[in-house]
Amino acid sequence: MPPTMGDYPYEVQVAFFIHDILPDRWEGMSGHYMGKEMSAIGTLLDVWEVENRKIILFFIKHIEARNAKQINEKSEQARKARKKPTAKGGGINSADIQR
Numbered sequence: 420m421p422p423t424m425g426d427y428p429y430e431v432q433v434a435f436f437i438h439d440i441l442p443d444r445w446e447g448m449s450g451h452y453m454g455k456e457m458s459a460i461g462t463l464l465d466v467w468e469v470e471n472r473k474i475i476l477f478f479i480k481h482i483e484a485r486n487a488k489q490i491n492e493k494s495e496q497a498r499k500a501r502k503k504p505t506a507k508g509g510g511i512n513s514a515d516i517q518r
Contacts, residue, residue, distance in 0.1 A: 434478030
């Protein structure tokens with residue numbers, strides 16, 4: 420059974436909460452996920468009156484690294500699946516045509 424949020428220590432719960440509030444960054448052309456936009460992290464830590472900022476930031480970065488890896492792997496799998504010719508017709512992908 421996967422752990423619930425209540426199974427984690429308080430600091431990890433706070434890290435997940437703040438991580439979820441931060442906006443995502445995506446690379447425009449490739450659609451590659453680049454992680455969270457961290458420019459507001461200081462303000463969020465102040466607003467939520469986080470005491471142990473170093474440990475919370477450590478957990479946020481750890482969560483972000485795992486999250487980014489998972490999102491990019493799924494995105495890559497979807498991209499590869501779109502490139503494979505289908506059994507139906509095989510079709511031509513205009514993006515693959517040499518010019």
